[in-house]
Amino acid sequence: MILPGSTSQALTAELARETGERLLQPTFRRFPDGELMAAVDEDDATAVEGERVVVVAATQTSDAHLELLQLQDAAREAGASEVVTVIPYMGYARQDRAFKPGQPVSARAVARAVSTGTDRAVLVSPHEPDVGEAFDVPCETVDAAGRLAAPLPDLGDPLFLSPDEGAIELAATVRDTYGAGETDYFVKERDYDTGAVSVEPNDAPVADRDVVLVDDIVATGSTMSESIAVLRERGADRVFVTCVHPLLAASARTKLEGAGVEAIYGTDTLERDVSVVSAAPVVAEALRGSD
Template sequence: MYIVSTSRTGEFAKNMMTSSSMKEVEVERKVFPDGERYFRLLEDLGDREVAVVGNTNIDSDILELSFLLDAAREEHPSKLIAVIPYFGYARQHMIYKKGEAISAKVLIASISEYADEIITIDIHDTSSFRYSKSKCRDFHASASIADYFKEKNIDLVMAPDDGAFFRAKEVADILGCKSGFMNKKRIDATTVEYNMDHLDASGMRVLLVDDIISTGGTILRSMEIIKNSGASAVFVSATHGLFINDSARKIAAECAELVVTDTIKSSYSKINVSRKLSDFITGD
């Protein structure tokens, strides 16, 4: 398989190349004086299996991913896979207010025009896949997260809400410990109340997991409640660390350890999910 990566996912793509059968494709990139960008694949990809790797949380990366997919498609590969470690805009997968664009639909429909298959990692909502003309698969980072915490003596894995409970349960099942989720009750349009009245975390080492950490508000509130319930230590992990407004520093200061996967590069990206993803893609 031949691997093409966008500028920001080069390291992730290199980590995916776990066997000699995978080869990195060199890309010629330049920017014209008027700001327009140019991309050229420096490899013959005819009748080859090709994976183009790129995130969609930054608009310029979306453009680069689209151009690289088009360049790869023009080579007539035997199969073209779009690998999107972090699928940005997935939170707008439906209309919430009249007049809104469905951002996830625009992206996934466009990508499916080029790719035979789309692979994501812990996409925020898999209902976005219904907009695709191509086969879609979502890879879960749970096993990679569990591997990292195997020696941390975790007693309880918590999700910040019931919607993320399946992720906490996956991690807990691998670790062989209990799992649970925060109760979330909306009081009014601006107030949400969190509690874990149904669980006793006294003396426990608790791992709080989610798919995305953005501003960190939900995680910080959940941590406070878990601590108040008597937990001896709270660890925090997520698949995608966006860390808006210095949220990583705020969370790290309040927990035993903060770690995320390598879908988005940061100093907290200590969990390698790219190798297991490679096996998922190739079926090994």
């Protein structure tokens, strides 16, 4: 049985189709004092007893984190024999160390909280691959980057670019799934006299080519829009942006459009208008592996 969080309804619907499991109906309520209530619908609660419940909830906000904890507890209270928690997008995961004295390791704090209410966790393409080690229960990470190749049109002499050398495997995954093209990455250079930072493709020529920018997450869009502008200046034909997690906070979408992006493609780990492919198949495979 699958129990969705309020911001992961599209993904859970696809996951139910992929697995054939029953999609439970949650209820969500906010009290006058601002407190939240996330629960299993009364008509579904009796069916949960003795069954495995898969809670699927992206946690891009603090409210979403609390909602996830309540859904886990609701499944337990209804008598679930096992609770598996799928976090399509894990908020606070990038704070995986204390960068200054006195700071929390937010990823660890969140992971420990989630661990109290689940038997197992599944993360989709976390920004920091080692974040799964912070959980106190078995945690599996699955990669949804390959799903980003599906919406791409026919490309002319394609080049798949990652934002830095460390993410080149992301670009390679999308390229391999697409079936053609080269890969490269951007190099950031700082002018220490002015403090300005510039980005340039490392090696591959871009003139008259279709370029696909690949990243795990697009948050503010600042670096990505700067990269698009550089590619346009160097004569790239079309520039596409692909990302597993299309957070697109604040004016990110406007920045990308203003820079001249051809199209933006993301998965449904976060539900946006650019979420044109689903991460459900890779999540379903992980769930089948635990049956």
